[in-house]
Amino acid sequence: MATKIKVLIVDDVAATRENIGKLMAFDQEITAVGQAASAEEAIAKARELQPDVILMDINMPGMDGLAATALLSGELPNVCVIIMSVQGEQEYLRRAMLAGAKDYLIKPFSGDELRQAVKQVYASEQNRRKVIPFDARQPEAGKVITVFSTKGGVGKTTIATNLAVALGTRTRQKVCVVDADLTFGDVSLFLNVLPRATAADLAADGDALESGQVGDYLTRYNDYVDVLAAPLRPEQAELVTAAHLGSMLKALRAVYRYVIVDTAPSFSETMLTALDEADHVLVVSSLDLPTIKNVKLCLEIMDSLAYSGDKVKLVLNRASGEGGMDVREVEESLRRPFAAVLPSDGKVVMPSVNRGIPFVVTNPEAAVSQGLFNLAKNIAGEAEGREEPRGVVHRLKRLLG
Numbered sequence: 001m002a003t004k005i006k007v008l009i010v011d012d013v014a015a016t017r018e019n020i021g022k023l024m025a026f027d028q029e030i031t032a033v034g035q036a037a038s039a040e041e042a043i044a045k046a047r048e049l050q051p052d053v054i055l056m057d058i059n060m061p062g063m064d065g066l067a068a069t070a071l072l073s074g075e076l077p078n079v080c081v082i083i084m085s086v087q088g089e090q091e092y093l094r095r096a097m098l099a100g101a102k103d104y105l106i107k108p109f110s111g112d113e114l115r116q117a118v119k120q121v122y123a124s125e126q127n128r129r130k131v132i133p134f135d136a137r138q139p140e141a142g143k144v145i146t147v148f149s150t151k152g153g154v155g156k157t158t159i160a161t162n163l164a165v166a167l168g169t170r171t172r173q174k175v176c177v178v179d180a181d182l183t184f185g186d187v188s189l190f191l192n193v194l195p196r197a198t199a200a201d202l203a204a205d206g207d208a209l210e211s212g213q214v215g216d217y218l219t220r221y222n223d224y225v226d227v228l229a230a231p232l233r234p235e236q237a238e239l240v241t242a243a244h245l246g247s248m249l250k251a252l253r254a255v256y257r258y259v260i261v262d263t264a265p266s267f268s269e270t271m272l273t274a275l276d277e278a279d280h281v282l283v284v285s286s287l288d289l290p291t292i293k294n295v296k297l298c299l300e301i302m303d304s305l306a307y308s309g310d311k312v313k314l315v316l317n318r319a320s321g322e323g324g325m326d327v328r329e330v331e332e333s334l335r336r337p338f339a340a341v342l343p344s345d346g347k348v349v350m351p352s353v354n355r356g357i358p359f360v361v362t363n364p365e366a367a368v369s370q371g372l373f374n375l376a377k378n379i380a381g382e383a384e385g386r387e388e389p390r391g392v393v394h395r396l397k398r399l400l401g
């Protein structure tokens with residue numbers, strides 16, 4: 001039998017908790033895994049029990065149910081909160097939705113209403129998490145986005161990995177990160193994955209490259225993102241030629257909606273292939289003079305390669321760093337605006353790199369993460385914002401008149 005929907009019941013009145021438990025007791029699809037008498041207890045139990053759905057009362061002594069909902073929807077985004085309130089608390093409902101609640105129930109409610117609400121929010125959450133299958137025959141083929149700079153250490157890998165995860169999370173489509181920094185690539189380190197194979201192994205498998213069946217050489221990061229890791233040792237870098245990389249990118253763009261290529265800071269033949277194959281090149285700069293000089297040269301070379309202005313986008317990383325140049329002046333000097341400006345934030349970026357968890361996951365609200373989500377939105381051309389289930393919004397509007 002399929003696994004049951006795990007529900008946590010939160011209400012300061014013991015009799016109410018018991019009643020709610022009884023209303024769900026004989027349902028084959030739902031199981032009450034715990035109860036909490038306060039918001040604080042609810043947060044602790046949610047962390048421990050990882051329920052699918054929380055039935056949350058609003059008015060409780062101490063922290064109220066709305067504050068707990070806001071906190072839990074940030075910390076445990078896969079948990080759905082259903083708010084329970086009494087008639088006359090309509091203003092609370094508006095705030096509940098803003099806090100991230102997925103539905104609401106007005107007390108007293110029937111067993112049918114309760115079970116239906118639990119099943120509906122659970123089903124729509126499962127649906128929301130499904131990866132959207134990508135068909136390369138669709139008019140919009142997979143897009144290759146190459147993150148490049150002629151200067152080392154400007155944040156290419158930081159941007160490539162966080163952008164990939166942001167794109168996957170926001171679009172729910174498949175994303176592949178290709179570590180084309182073949183000598184010193186560290187994408188696997190940034191995403192804390194153990195490569196089951198590398199680009200050098202794939203390069204040696206002519207059949208896979210020819211047929212495009214490259215799945216065995218990829219390492220999974222999460223439901224959306226896979227990694228094609230760089231060779232494990234620097235001396236293996238030369239096993240991957242420019243022609244190999246070209247075939248890899250062609251094969252990957254047939255399967256992935258987005259292919260993000262991290263690069264080494266040089267104009268080698270392999271890097272030129274990564275640039276030629278790209279739909280977008282993100283040229284990363286910072287605000288120091290040597291980098292700006294290099295980026296200017298880099299843009300000139302791209303002009304000479306006849307890359308369109310649309311293809312090449314400038315990204316400013318570590319803006320707001322101490323003693324840097326003025327952003328406007330730099331844009332004027334480079335004769336292009338920055339498509340994204342990411343602040344310097346060592347407190348968020350450094351621990352995320354050291355733990356191998358992208359900061360768009362650990363600190364989604366931080367300005368540097370928001371900058372990357374915006375860049376992802378820009379690339380995906382999709383509407384931003386938390387999607388609320390339409391049915392609930394309609395019902396809420398009706399209720400609020």
Ligand SMILES: Nc1ncnc2c1ncn2[C@@H]1O[C@H](COP(=O)(O)OP(=O)(O)OP(=O)(O)O)[C@@H](O)[C@H]1O
Binds near residue numbers: 343
């Ligand atoms: N916005 C930022 N704020 C603070 N620190 C940052 C930021 N972006 C990158 N860093 C730090 O800068 C360092 C270099 O970043 P990263 O490895 O991404 O650069 P890179 O361009 O890929 O370097 P390489 O050319 O060596 O591959 C990392 O330790 C990272 O923590």
Ligand SMILES: [Mg+2]
Binds near residue numbers: 156157181262
């Ligand atoms: Mg790097």
